[in-house]
Amino acid sequence: MSAAQPADGPMAGGGAGARIGSVQTPTLRDVAQLAGVHAATASRALNPRMRPMVNADTARKVLRAAATLGYQPNPIARSLKTAKSATVGLVIPDLTNPLFPPIVRGIEDVLGPAGYNAWIVNTDNDPDREKAQLESLRSRQVEGLIIATARLEHPLLYRLHEQGTKMVLVNRRVDAAEIPSVTADDAAGVALAVHHLVGLGHRRIAHLAGPQTTSTGVVRARAFRHAIADHGLTYDPSLMVTCDYWTETAGARALRGLLDARRPFTAVVAGNDLIALGCYDVFAERDIPCPDRISVVGFNGMPFLDKMRPPLTTVSVPHYEIGTEAARMLLDAIDDPGRHSRSVLLATSLVVRRSTARPAG
Amino acid sequence: MSAAQPADGPMAGGGAGARIGSVQTPTLRDVAQLAGVHAATASRALNPRMRPMVNADTARKVLRAAATLGYQPNPIARSLKTAKSATVGLVIPDLTNPLFPPIVRGIEDVLGPAGYNAWIVNTDNDPDREKAQLESLRSRQVEGLIIATARLEHPLLYRLHEQGTKMVLVNRRVDAAEIPSVTADDAAGVALAVHHLVGLGHRRIAHLAGPQTTSTGVVRARAFRHAIADHGLTYDPSLMVTCDYWTETAGARALRGLLDARRPFTAVVAGNDLIALGCYDVFAERDIPCPDRISVVGFNGMPFLDKMRPPLTTVSVPHYEIGTEAARMLLDAIDDPGRHSRSVLLATSLVVRRSTARPAG
DNA sequence: CAACTCACCGCAATCGATTGCTGAGTGGGA
DNA sequence: TCCCACTCAGCAATCGATTGCGGTGAGTTG
Numbered sequence: 001m002s003a004a005q006p007a008d009g010p011m012a013g014g015g016a017g018a019r020i021g022s023v024q025t026p027t028l029r030d031v032a033q034l035a036g037v038h039a040a041t042a043s044r045a046l047n048p049r050m051r052p053m054v055n056a057d058t059a060r061k062v063l064r065a066a067a068t069l070g071y072q073p074n075p076i077a078r079s080l081k082t083a084k085s086a087t088v089g090l091v092i093p094d095l096t097n098p099l100f101p102p103i104v105r106g107i108e109d110v111l112g113p114a115g116y117n118a119w120i121v122n123t124d125n126d127p128d129r130e131k132a133q134l135e136s137l138r139s140r141q142v143e144g145l146i147i148a149t150a151r152l153e154h155p156l157l158y159r160l161h162e163q164g165t166k167m168v169l170v171n172r173r174v175d176a177a178e179i180p181s182v183t184a185d186d187a188a189g190v191a192l193a194v195h196h197l198v199g200l201g202h203r204r205i206a207h208l209a210g211p212q213t214t215s216t217g218v219v220r221a222r223a224f225r226h227a228i229a230d231h232g233l234t235y236d237p238s239l240m241v242t243c244d245y246w247t248e249t250a251g252a253r254a255l256r257g258l259l260d261a262r263r264p265f266t267a268v269v270a271g272n273d274l275i276a277l278g279c280y281d282v283f284a285e286r287d288i289p290c291p292d293r294i295s296v297v298g299f300n301g302m303p304f305l306d307k308m309r310p311p312l313t314t315v316s317v318p319h320y321e322i323g324t325e326a327a328r329m330l331l332d333a334i335d336d337p338g339r340h341s342r343s344v345l346l347a348t349s350l351v352v353r354r355s356t357a358r359p360a361g
Numbered sequence: 362m363s364a365a366q367p368a369d370g371p372m373a374g375g376g377a378g379a380r381i382g383s384v385q386t387p388t389l390r391d392v393a394q395l396a397g398v399h400a401a402t403a404s405r406a407l408n409p410r411m412r413p414m415v416n417a418d419t420a421r422k423v424l425r426a427a428a429t430l431g432y433q434p435n436p437i438a439r440s441l442k443t444a445k446s447a448t449v450g451l452v453i454p455d456l457t458n459p460l461f462p463p464i465v466r467g468i469e470d471v472l473g474p475a476g477y478n479a480w481i482v483n484t485d486n487d488p489d490r491e492k493a494q495l496e497s498l499r500s501r502q503v504e505g506l507i508i509a510t511a512r513l514e515h516p517l518l519y520r521l522h523e524q525g526t527k528m529v530l531v532n533r534r535v536d537a538a539e540i541p542s543v544t545a546d547d548a549a550g551v552a553l554a555v556h557h558l559v560g561l562g563h564r565r566i567a568h569l570a571g572p573q574t575t576s577t578g579v580v581r582a583r584a585f586r587h588a589i590a591d592h593g594l595t596y597d598p599s600l601m602v603t604c605d606y607w608t609e610t611a612g613a614r615a616l617r618g619l620l621d622a623r624r625p626f627t628a629v630v631a632g633n634d635l636i637a638l639g640c641y642d643v644f645a646e647r648d649i650p651c652p653d654r655i656s657v658v659g660f661n662g663m664p665f666l667d668k669m670r671p672p673l674t675t676v677s678v679p680h681y682e683i684g685t686e687a688a689r690m691l692l693d694a695i696d697d698p699g700r701h702s703r704s705v706l707l708a709t710s711l712v713v714r715r716s717t718a719r720p721a722g
Numbered sequence: 723c724a725a726c727t728c729a730c731c732g733c734a735a736t737c738g739a740t741t742g743c744t745g746a747g748t749g750g751g752a
Numbered sequence: 753t754c755c756c757a758c759t760c761a762g763c764a765a766t767c768g769a770t771t772g773c774g775g776t777g778a779g780t781t782g
Contacts, residue, residue, distance in 0.1 A: 025500075027738055038762045043740060050741085055760060072500050076446075077738035079437045080767045096462045098664070104456055108483065117497070120481055122469065136478070139386075139433050280668050303459070307641050309670035388768055399732045404770060411771090416730060438768035441737045 106323020189348035210271030251278025450498035467684020550709035571632030612639025672714035
């Protein structure tokens with residue numbers, strides 16, 4: 001079938017017809033032709049790992065030809081053959097949540113220099129959508145997954161993990177399996193928050209917990225109970241309300257419930273910043289002065305908190321670093337599949353601002 | 362995807378060896394074999410556009426075989442052959458800017474149902490990086506580009522556009538070429554802001570303009586001058602300062618310069634919300650009460666502005682809709698290459714909050 | 723009954739890069 | 753002088769899906 005290539009000879013030049021209006025990008029064969037070698041040789045010369053197999057002079061010629069043509073290997077063709085893609089999937093609930101962009105950037109900043117790219121998908125916390133997205137990622141030959149949507153019970157993730165899919169969880173973990181993860185040290189963070197509040201003189205502290213289907217939600221809630229106990233206070237279950245989502249509206253709803261129950265409290269530790277901001281909405285609704293009557297501590301350290309009214313005291317989480325660390329771990333796992341998988345906890349710190357003060361009276 | 366794969370016709374099995382630990386995904390040939398037809402026929406049966414070419418019964422058999430195997434076409438192989446990828450490139454400066462996530466979601470929400478996906482890249486406003494990213498997008502066979510990094514002078518974009526690359530600009534436009542774009546009606550927005558301020562009684566209004574290398578920056582600045590004139594005020598060039606970037610720090614720097622110049626003014630129209638928030642930083646530094654001594658209007662309507670101190674009055678831009686509209690336009694252009702390219706302006710609205718008030722005295 | 727049409731399906735090439743295998747050529751050692 | 757080892761480069765298959773072309777069989781018509 002070499003007949004199909006009238007442009008094979010040295011005269012050639014005809015080659016592939018340049019499409020109107022768009023420049024035909026050179027292929028490996030073009031490079032090979034210009035260098036006067038076979039495509040296979042060109043391929044080996046271009047690939048550093050294979051280069052030792054070709055004569056140094058030949059390699060030079062190929063490299064030069066590639067440079068003059070501005071040759072860029074076609075990643076699609078390469079992926080097809082090698083079943084690799086230099087791409088990792090990044091599964092997050094919703095990019096619109098200010099939590100995620102810094103993580104994404106951290107991931108990309110590590111992936112990029114390593115020659116990898118991230119393919120971002122949103123699941124909106126919808127398991128069906130998540131499944132579809134994961135399927136599509138898999139069919140795109142992603143070499144690994146970074147997942148921010150883990151729930152404690154997450155069979156789909158177990159299955160993938162068992163099938164050998166490389167993955168790293170960020171922000172959250174799963175219950176059963178030993179899937180590597182990168183999370184903040186939530187327990188320590190909550191302890192910091194409670195300690196701060198107790199130090200200010202608060203005795204009746206509420207917790208607006210996040211969804212108990214997520215590790216983050218339960219870990220923080222448990223840490224809250226422990227921290228309360230550690231300070232010699234008695235834990236009052238009625239001061240713990242669970243939010244269905246990590247959102248402002250859920251936070252507002254939870255606080256309203258708490259207020260309406262008329263159990264006294266002077267401070268709240270919110271499951272995250274968004275829940276804390278939901279409290280702000282309720283404060284506005286009901287004319288409750290913060291921090292004068294109720295102090296609030298958030299969690300995460302999202303942007304612009306310093307400009308809120310009042311500036312929100314929060315437990316700061318190094319999201320960018322979560323991203324970089326996760327990406328590094330995933331790359332390690334890809335490079336060396338046998339490697340023992342580990343999970344890391346990143347330190348948090350308390351950022352005291354103006355939403356916390358001594359309790360009134 | 363069922364784990365057990367009795368699949369693979371009678372003798373078969375030989376074919377591709379199932380990799381350890383991971384289930385071998387079925388290929389078109391597997392489907393064809395199970396259906397007892399040739400791969401070509403299976404391909405046609407699976408593709409709605411080609412289905413009329415095959416017998417209805419055969420098509421049914423193929424569909425059923427595909428279903429039982431859980432067949433998913435390999436998009437890589439398909440892309441290689443068809444030179445299409447069902448993905449579009451999305452070029453933004455920095456995902457971390459709260460402006461972009463809503464746009465991204467808008468884009469994805471339109472692209473998804475159409476079977477397309479978005480490939481997101483950040484350029485950090487670095488032309489070299491941008492060039493590299495665009496190159497990588499092109500090599501991935503993206504079928505079109507949505508670009509949020511346009512500068513007024515942008516030869517790279519001209520070139521791509523001339524080569525027939527389908528693209529839609531969002532948020533910003535370019536000077537020379539007629540590249541379709543989706544932007545907010547910046548001029549009207551600025552007019553709204555100025556009108557509001559003048560209505561409150563302000564006479565000396567400053568403008569902290571965004572970078573004049575971007576259409577957004579110059580359009581808003583020009584609109585500001587016009588709006589001032591339209592209200593019978595005289596435009597004072599010393600009350601216009603240009604920020605180098607669309608950031609808080611740039612905004613703070615600009616305001617400091619303005620303050621230090623000691624030209625009196627009672628209100629500022631900021632180029633965007635971030636610049637406005639930069640003003641807040643300076644207010645804090647210098648104990649300037651806002652809005653009592655200086656009123657501020659932002660631009661964009663980013664999230665959480667209602668919880669700032671003070672809540673920021675701003676010109677709200679429908680970012681999500683910018684995304685959906687841009688995606689629709691791009692899909693149209695892909696479907697019908699001959700179509701006349703248009704540019705759309707989306708309406709803005711003023712959201713009055715507490716950062717603006719009557720001038721003191 | 724023969725020739726012709728048409729629907730349907732299979733063959734094989736193709737997209738572009740990678741890689742196992744083979745063969746040509748060279749140099750060295752016995 | 754002969755043979756072997758070794759380097760290097762080309763051949764062709766392959767990844768999986770798509771598609772132009774050609775062939776087969778059934779049905780139709782003169």
